Amino acid sequence: MPAKTTPPSERSVTRTYRTAIKLGDDFITIEETITLPLDASPEDVQRAVDLGWRIFQQQREAVEQQIAQIREHHPTSTPITVRDPDAPASERQRNFIASLQQTLGWSNEQLAAFAHQLGYDLVSLSKGQASAFIDELRRQQEEQQRLTVAEERARYAHQPINDRQRNAITNLARELALDTNAEIQRRFNASLDQLTNEQAAILINEWQAMQRASRDTRR
Known part of the structure; x- marks a missing residue:
């Protein structure tokens, strides 16, 4: 039986913007995905990238405002800290590190090398270290996404008028x-x-x- 092929009109490329906002020991993940056919014009791609990025930024700002309002109406006498910072990293933290690694597209060797640069050992990571490491990975993710958007815009900006x-x-x-x-x-x-x-x-x-x-x- 011949293999099923996807019609050209159904073939597409997808770009996902993802971030996580920390709230105590928990994280709120925000995603925005744009999908375009492979034959999309440069103008269509540029507009989709810009729109997806704007929606993503608006969603993130809305969540951060909601969190700020919650903290404003329910103030704490002490800053939010990681419980038992010297205890071994939790399964939730390790799963989140793995998720960020996947989003960044890093190999295990790249992740370990980055941790080593920061003075962390992934095997013996404590809760406090895992929390700080996650913050650093999120910064890497956000920078990667900014560069991706800039590269997408630059790639299509100099194409001739269609x-x-x-x-x-x-x-x-x-x-x-x-x-x-x-x-x-x-x-x-x-x-x-x-x-x-x-x-x-x-x-x-x-x-x-x-x-x-x-x-x-x-x-």
Whole structure:
């Protein structure tokens, strides 16, 4: 029986943003995933990456605000500390370290080397050390995600303008009664066909804002 193949339209690539917010000895995990078909245009990818990152950041800020409110209404006389810091790391902490390792895409050797740099022995990790190590891994994860977003944006920013963007700019210029070539020359010192994907996206966003303002004025 021949192997089943996935139709091209069903093939996709997924990017997940994940973080964990510490609350005492517990952690709240936040995830945001974007999925796009492999034939998505550079503009579609850039918009999806930006949208996914914004949603992820908003979710994180909302949770942090909720935690801050809880702490404000239920103040503690002493700072939150790890219970029995000298006791062996708990199974929950080790599972969370393993989860962060997977998210970072690190091998066991990479994880052990990073722990060694911080002066930790993964085998004999205490609760206090595990808590501090988790904080360091989370910082590595957040930095990795920031770099990933920056690389995604940079990769598609310098792609040439695509047909969809070209049509959108032409239609917006017609509706706004703008001289397309003159405006692009003034704004970017280039012609329509010389625009990059990023420049085209900036221009479309600006002109769409002008379009909305014009429609609101006519109401």
